[in-house]
Amino acid sequence: MQLSRNQIQTLSLIAVSILANITLSGGRVAASLFVLRHGGSAALAGIAYSTYSLIPAILSLLIGRWIDHVGPRRVMRSSQAAMIIGLLAPALLPSISTVFLCALVCGFGFAGYLLAANVAVSMMPFAHPGERVGMLGWLAMGGSAAGAFGPMVVGFAIDRGGFAAAYAAMAVIVGASLLLSFCVDVPGGVGGMVKAPGKGGSSVVRDVFSNPRLLRIYLLAMVVSMGYDGFAFMTPVLGEERGFSATTIGMIMSCFAAGTFCMGALLPWLSRHLTEWRMMTIAFGTTAAVFMLLPLAYSGYLQGALGFVFGFAAGAGQPNILSLIYRAMPDKAGEGAGLRSMMGNTVGMTAPSVYGAVAGLFGAVPVFIGVGCVAAIASWQSHLGWKSRARLTASAASER
Incomplete structure (x- = not known):
C-alpha cells in the first residue's frame, strides 16, 4: 500500500508528537508524586496536576493567533524548546516551587505544540473534506499512545534515579522530539496564514x-x-x-x-x-x-x-x-x-x-x-x- 503525502506527513508528526506528549502525560504524574512525597497535601498535589491546564485556559486564544501569524511549524518548535527549559528547572534544582514552575511553562509549551500540530494537519490540502477528520484522528492516536507510555517511563525513572532523573529524562525525550522535527517532513511552513488576519483582539x-x-x-x-x-x-x-x-x-x-x-x-x-x-x-x-x-x-x-x-x-x-x-x-x-x-x-x-x-x-x-x-x-x-x-x-x- 502506497501512502499519500498527507499520510506520510501525519505519520512523521505522530512520531514527533509521541515524544512531545511525554511532557503532559508523564509530567502530571511526576508533579503529583513529588508534592505528595515531599510533605504536600493531596489538595496541593491536585493543584500541581491542574497547573498544567492553567496557562492553556488563559492564553490558548493568543497562542492560536500566534500560530496564524507565524505558521504552525515555528510555534511547534518554539513550544518544544519552552518545554525543555521548563523540565530542566526541577531536573537541576528539584523543589516544590520548581515543580510548579515546570508545570506552568510546560503547560504553555504543550498547549502551543498541540494547537500548532492540529492546525498543521488541518492546513493540509485534501481532495475530500472527510480526509481531514481521518488525519486528525491519526494525530490523536499519538497522544493516546503517549498517554499510556509516559507515566510508565516517568515511574520507572523515579524508582531508579529519583525525581531529578525523571525530569531530566523527560527533557531529553522532548529534546529528541525537537531534533526529530528537523529530520522529518513536518507540515506547516513558517509563512503563517496571512490571508485575512483578524481585526482586533x-x-x-x-x-x-x-x-x-x-x-x-x-x-x-x-x-x-x-x-x-x-x-x-x-x-x-x-x-x-x-x-x-x-x-x-x-x-x-x-x-x-x-x-x-x-x-x-x-x-x-x-x-x-x-x-x-x-x-x-x-x-x-x-x-x-x-x-x-x-x-x-x-x-x-x-x-x-x-x-x-x-x-x-x-x-x-x-x-x-x-x-x-x-x-x-x-x-x-x-x-x-x-x-x-x-x-x-x-x-x-x-x-x-x-x-x-x-x-x-x-x-x-x-x-x-x-x-x-x-x-x-x-x-x-x-x-x-x-x-x-x-x-x-x-x-x-x-x-x-
Whole structure:
C-alpha cells in the first residue's frame, strides 16, 4: 500500500508528537508524586496536576493567533524548546516551587505544540473534506499512545534515579522530539496564514457568538471535554463506591484509552462514509447511553466494556470538531482552535470540582446521569447541525 503525502506527513508528526506528549502525560504524574512525597497535601498535589491546564485556559486564544501569524511549524518548535527549559528547572534544582514552575511553562509549551500540530494537519490540502477528520484522528492516536507510555517511563525513572532523573529524562525525550522535527517532513511552513488576519483582539470570539452555527460547534466541544473529564474523574469514584480494586479501576481506564486509539485508527475510513455532524450525532448518542448504563454496571468487566465503547465514541469528538472549525474559518484556524482549547481547558479546570461536590453530597450516580443527559442534548444538537448543513448544501446546489 502506497501512502499519500498527507499520510506520510501525519505519520512523521505522530512520531514527533509521541515524544512531545511525554511532557503532559508523564509530567502530571511526576508533579503529583513529588508534592505528595515531599510533605504536600493531596489538595496541593491536585493543584500541581491542574497547573498544567492553567496557562492553556488563559492564553490558548493568543497562542492560536500566534500560530496564524507565524505558521504552525515555528510555534511547534518554539513550544518544544519552552518545554525543555521548563523540565530542566526541577531536573537541576528539584523543589516544590520548581515543580510548579515546570508545570506552568510546560503547560504553555504543550498547549502551543498541540494547537500548532492540529492546525498543521488541518492546513493540509485534501481532495475530500472527510480526509481531514481521518488525519486528525491519526494525530490523536499519538497522544493516546503517549498517554499510556509516559507515566510508565516517568515511574520507572523515579524508582531508579529519583525525581531529578525523571525530569531530566523527560527533557531529553522532548529534546529528541525537537531534533526529530528537523529530520522529518513536518507540515506547516513558517509563512503563517496571512490571508485575512483578524481585526482586533476578539475577532473569533465575536464571530462565534454572533453566528449560531459556529456557537453550536463550540458548545459541543465543551460537551466533549465534559464527557472526558466526567469519565476520567468519576470512574475511580464510582469504583470506590462499588469496592473495586485499584487494578480493576486501572483496567477500566485502560479500556477507555484502547477505545479512543481504535477510533483514531478507523477515522480515515469512517470519514469517507459519514460527515462530521453525522459522526458526532452517533458519538454523543453513544456517550449518553454509556453514562446512563455505567451506574447499573456492578461488574468491573462490564464497566471496562462500557469504557471501551465510550472511548470509541469520544475519540471521534475532537477531530470532527477541529475539522468543522477549520472549514468554518480557514483563515483563522489557529485562533479558532485556540478558542476551542481555552474553553475545553476551562471545563477541565472547573468540571471535576463540580462533579466532586455533587458526588460528595449525593454519590456518583447523579453525576453520570447528568453528564448522560447533557450528551443526549448534544446528540440532538448535532443532528440539527447535520440538517442545517444538508439544507445549505441543497440550497447551494439549486442556485448552481
